[in-house]
Amino acid sequence: MKMIIEAHLVDDVGQTERIELATISCELTTDPLGMSLAEGKALLSHVQQYLVKLQCQSIASAHAHCDQCNARLTMKGWHTRQIRTVFGTITVRSPRVRHCRCMEKAPGASFSPLARVVPTSVTPELEYLQAKWAAHLSYATATRLLSETLPIADAISVSGAKRRVRAVATALEQTFAHPEKQETELQQPSWLPPITALAVDSGWLKHCDPPHHQGRHVNLVVGRTCFEGGETRLYGYVHNQVPSAANRLDLFLSACGVSQTERVTIFTDGAAEFEKAVKGSLRPMCRILDWFHIAMKFRAIEQTALKDPGLQAPNGRSMRDELASCKWLVWHGKARKAVARLMRMHDAFGLVPEERFRTLSWNLRQTFWYLRTNDRYLVNYARRRNKKLPISSAIAESAVNEVVGWRMAKKRQMRWSDEGAHLLAQVRVCELNGELRPRAFAFPQRQPRPANDPKWDGYLMLTAAA
Numbered sequence: 001m002k003m004i005i006e007a008h009l010v011d012d013v014g015q016t017e018r019i020e021l022a023t024i025s026c027e028l029t030t031d032p033l034g035m036s037l038a039e040g041k042a043l044l045s046h047v048q049q050y051l052v053k054l055q056c057q058s059i060a061s062a063h064a065h066c067d068q069c070n071a072r073l074t075m076k077g078w079h080t081r082q083i084r085t086v087f088g089t090i091t092v093r094s095p096r097v098r099h100c101r102c103m104e105k106a107p108g109a110s111f112s113p114l115a116r117v118v119p120t121s122v123t124p125e126l127e128y129l130q131a132k133w134a135a136h137l138s139y140a141t142a143t144r145l146l147s148e149t150l151p152i153a154d155a156i157s158v159s160g161a162k163r164r165v166r167a168v169a170t171a172l173e174q175t176f177a178h179p180e181k182q183e184t185e186l187q188q189p190s191w192l193p194p195i196t197a198l199a200v201d202s203g204w205l206k207h208c209d210p211p212h213h214q215g216r217h218v219n220l221v222v223g224r225t226c227f228e229g230g231e232t233r234l235y236g237y238v239h240n241q242v243p244s245a246a247n248r249l250d251l252f253l254s255a256c257g258v259s260q261t262e263r264v265t266i267f268t269d270g271a272a273e274f275e276k277a278v279k280g281s282l283r284p285m286c287r288i289l290d291w292f293h294i295a296m297k298f299r300a301i302e303q304t305a306l307k308d309p310g311l312q313a314p315n316g317r318s319m320r321d322e323l324a325s326c327k328w329l330v331w332h333g334k335a336r337k338a339v340a341r342l343m344r345m346h347d348a349f350g351l352v353p354e355e356r357f358r359t360l361s362w363n364l365r366q367t368f369w370y371l372r373t374n375d376r377y378l379v380n381y382a383r384r385r386n387k388k389l390p391i392s393s394a395i396a397e398s399a400v401n402e403v404v405g406w407r408m409a410k411k412r413q414m415r416w417s418d419e420g421a422h423l424l425a426q427v428r429v430c431e432l433n434g435e436l437r438p439r440a441f442a443f444p445q446r447q448p449r450p451a452n453d454p455k456w457d458g459y460l461m462l463t464a465a466a
């Protein structure tokens, strides 16, 4: 026994046509049970072939008459076009039509009706699927995954996936360049609760061109806003790919629905690039040096100092107690006292000509410099914690790992160009925020096909293309 799947096409005047789409064997076997993946893919591909060709035919027929004066338009010729869809590449014949005399165009000037309605050779859904999966997996793996599950082996490629990511990212970048577009194109949530904090940090990726950029890395900046109620949103960019980090920060906050007058608390480490971004911002901001990076600095000292458990600080206390005491001074907003004590330790150990003391002294110096130069961004962390306010940009650190981590492979041997990393980060951030959608075609408003001319002979030839 076999199952024949057919389609009945009924046109506007009621004429029907039968098309056989697939023949599936119904042998008494359970391997495979139901349709196999190959049969399913073939069926979808067949349906798509017919459907797209019919749609292209109606698009062409709808343009048989002039929009203005309803005069019949004359044909100039045909060309073939390939349209890549989620169910395969479809080759259609597309007519070129001369403009009507009433349009006052140059004599013989023509246009393609299909190109007006379907301006790209890739459907938005396919572009979306390729960009979405390339944001999660490597370009090659994403391409393999899609070709295995959909009948699109002829429609996608690794280089195509890179182009799709570039196109989607460029469109997303446009919304940053024109913030007024954000509302419609990114489908922003119309309301988000008040912002509790914004944390920014940076991650480093291997540069793809080491001979020309010896030791260079791609500096990817990632930020995360937290809202009351626990919602979060990410943003990211490669530092040298944006004209102004401050402007980027302001636009991101606008996109999050944060009002121009709302005071934003921003957590960063001591990097100078964040200082510029915060100072250049047009919004009221309060920058706080995050506790996470301070605690990391103390940990580095502890790790070298505690190798020798009997080591004593210049004031006679054990190093373990003295360091803990310094850390708690910073925690309670008394960083100056902590700096003075760290400097005393540094001066004492710096004089000992032993290798292990050199590392200890270097770590001590790093920490007191860090605290001293960022003095004005230190707060009473204990008090903030008691008030249940955020104290750490660990939220940013985890954001960096989320954006960079697996996909951009901080720890694998993946190498990036500044631009490539920047564009992929745009798509990935948008996807992680749950905002990635297929881009819409700009469908022009068309008049319905005139009732007195249901079939315009010239355009019906479109179905004949195989």
Ligand SMILES: [Zn+2]
Pocket: 066, 067, 068, 069, 070, 071, 100, 101, 102, 103
């Ligand atoms: Zn006309």
